[in-house]
Amino acid sequence: MSVVTLPLQRTQHAVDRLRAWRPAMTTDVLALWASLYFTVACNIPFWRAVLATGALTGASGARAAACLFVLVFALQAFLLCVLLHGRLAKPVLALLLVLAASAAHYMRVYGIYFDTDMVRNILHTDAREAGELLAWGLLPTVSVLAGLPLLVLARIQLQRRRPARAALSRLGWLLALALIAASSALAGFQDLSALMRNNRELRHLITPGNIVVATATIARGEGVAAHGPRRVLGLDAVVAARPEDARPRLLVLVIGETVRAQNWGLNGYARQTTPRLADSDAINFADVSACGTSTEVSLPCMFSPDGHAGYDKARLANSESLLHVLEHAGVHTLWRDNQSGCKGVCAGLAFESTRTGPTTGCGAHGCHDEVLLDGLDAAIDRWPGDQVIVLHQVGSHGPAYYRRAPERLRRYTPTCDTDDLGQCSREQVVNSYDDAVLATDDLLAEAIALLARRDDRDSALLYISDHGESLGENGLYLHGLPYAIAPDTQKKVPMVAWLSPGMAAARNVARECLQQRAGKPTSHDDLFHSVLGLLEVRTALYDGSHDVFSGCST
Template identity: 30%
Template sequence: MKCSSSVFNKEMNYNILVFCIAIYFGIVLNIPLWQTFYEILSKLEIVSVGFIISLPIFLIAALNIIFQLLAWPYIGRVLFSVLTFVSAITAYASYHYGIIFDYGMMENIFETNSGEAASYFSLSGLIAIIIIGVVPCLFIIGVKIKKQSFIKTFVIYKLISIVVSILIIILIAALFYKDYASVGRNNKYLNRVINPSYVYTGIKYIDRTYFTKPIPYQKIGTDAKLVTTATSNGKPTLFVFVLGETARSQNYQANGYARPTNQYTQSDNMISFKNVTSCGTATAVSVPCMFSAMNRSNYKKAIAYNQDTFIDILHRAGISILWKENDGGDKGAGDRIQKITLNHSATDPLCDGESCLDMALLNNFHQEVANMKGNKFITLHIMGSHGPTYYKRYPKDRAFFKPDCQRSDIENCTKEQIVNSYDNTILYTDYMISQLIQQLKGYSDKYNTALFYISDHGESLGEGGLYLHGTPYSLAPKYQTTVPMMMWFSKSFTQDRGLNLTCLENIANNAKRGDYSQDNVFSSMLGIMNVNTSVYKPKQDLFRQCRTH
């Protein structure tokens, strides 16, 4: 009563304001947490009513302790205003998309460009953030604070508030310790769902990225040499590596999906691996991991960003390298090679000022190939199926599946519309790849041509209440960690490499989940490009067992 009374009187004791902020965080800005608890507790056979009632009380008491320690004159109101506004955004994202703001998500957020970030904004989202974020901020800044003695009232009230909160926590722990311990042990991710736990992970990311001294750069594969096979036809190689974005294997016709999402490449006899797992659930992890010599089990970002990738080793062996970028960044994988980034503001019908359709990557392709020498390796980093603005990844005349979702706040679209939009992105990627293959076929008299496509991670489309990607790997559904991996080889390439396509297709069709992953990319690219080096791992080369030499 005192809290609400003070609000209406427009004058408030500073410590009570802090307590009210703790209540607001505990009840409103942690609705995603209560949603998660509901899902957990509803699966249990027996749940104590007292335990359920204690949950918000425990959280509010804990938040009050933390907030009271942070609340001091001159800085408190500004601090809580910023914290409330940011927490409103995270609460909205968590509630609607099931996003957990752990360290991996922080990497994704900090390394997202402005155009990509803008795609997440919507009118309904803006209204929600104004209501739960901006309005409370205006109240925190504008409410009158009662004048009080710093020592006699301010500090004493603060200590009383903290002590009472501690006693409440002790009492709850004494009564329901077994319940808290059981739920906590079986759901260790819960601490990452609490708002504003993102502050800790954000500070951790900033410290590691901007204040931790980077490790010395390490060159690997310094002995790399290009070898010539006995059956070489003398033609140089033109290899295109298409790095996909947010494509999940389950929506590929080539992998058993009922819809015709691969209708353009069907006649190209592409080989598709169905159960390939990703290194991460976000681009910021999967891309540097995939291009590095590390596996997912021992991947470390600090090493990946300061060590040669397989592209660096190919370049060292004398292969001409080019990276074309349409997805906001190579995440360090292309730092030391020739790189072309599409200009999203270019006067090109394939660009709209914020992004470009992936077909724009094929502009000037012939000239770029002509400018390269010898054996050539080109990486095309596509926008692919990046959401939530799926509808911006394909032109309207390529909307094969209808009705689609023509908005960024996909939670306000039907499941059918979301899936239709997403499948249209997969189909448009398939169209782009088919057009690229046609161009490669045109080089058959001059080059041994090949194409390799793999996505960085998958996507959730509402299954289990999850949308988009970036869920911690241990919690992520298979939709986010199973990616398409497809390849096409010209006849002269297979002959030059002694590659048995029937063998490769049998392996692809019979592979089980866990047999192949992005861990295989590093050595597979070195092997198929005929580069000999001590860092090559034969067992991880997925082509090796199907080559006669």
């Protein structure tokens, strides 16, 4: 036998043994092995976050770590025993492997927590936004964390058992795992109780349990809302009487996307990212809090009378909004969208989207917000009476900040010209983000100029962003953190008001008074009532204490 032949034979023998390797196990045992893998390999962000709290240090640190490990393993194994059944066990587990690997990537790179609101954002996003998050940086993590386990899973043979025996075995495992989870929790109660009580958000880092539980919660809540009675708002709404020769009133309400107060030039940011607004007579509100840290939460919240304290996703999902109240009063509304829809706020009302209609200046990755002004004059002319037109921006939506500003407004360099923020320095990320803020400034200035040219309406413009954004502070990027732990960069937003001379005179708004009011704390809770107050819509829903114009007009 030649020297070359022997190694070839050994290699072939190893390949043959690998091909013949087909371990057999029950779905219960598969669930246990999968839970162990998830707990060790896919939950590194969770373990890092726990270590950062300091709860695992000191004399009892090792015991607390062991108890927590067993608790997480047992709970996830319990969940997998519920999910994995029969022929669907392997496909379901394969999906969970990919989801867990992907979640581990986003939690590690962007500091994301997969709570119910975050998962709802993902489920409701459109293909274009989702595509921006599927950067090449995701591939290595998924390949490492999901690739090998998927190959192993493909070789496993699931043992078939009689239904009665399988059910009895599954029940036994569920009881055993519940007992193990309870025992580990009790054994480490003194250390773990304080950890989980003071850091409740940590549970949103345990994957894939976080994704499964959040998805089930969303499905249950939205199912109930879909079959519940629709909440009607403001059937008593009427517009206060005005002289017959009074001009119609027009409000352009610009809903920004992902613009944070900290990078807003009018708020004293080191860069003047709002140069055109600074040269206008618009009034800037310097201390404004968002209702949530995501569009899915903030948009319905700011258009409801309930406010942040009364926010209830299930109730808002099947409720009329501020726009419906205006329609009941005879004020025509139109939603013009350059985003992923109005999240139910404009359900059943006039709606236009740059993503479905013919537009100019748009490419494969969407349109710059300036397209929202195309045909705006014509849209105003189509309605002779009072009206509110909402312009919903794509704004500074990440991670592809570099796509949000036209070339003529790209001022700060070097920029981050990729969807994968991990490939850029923080300076590059901030530069691209600030260019996007310049684009919002340009849009608002152009909209004000358009309204100022019209002398057939008493007009006003209100701008407010839906939520802020993290740009690398403390390792956090993007938005959507649970509100309780979210930094101000995700909760503080800009707000601007502009009134035409006709509107200011008709409503007798004192500019100096409004400027003083703009220096006080404001929030999304005030939008609903401020719009009603500005347009003099009378309804029992109106609360003057949340109307920013109430103390400065008659």
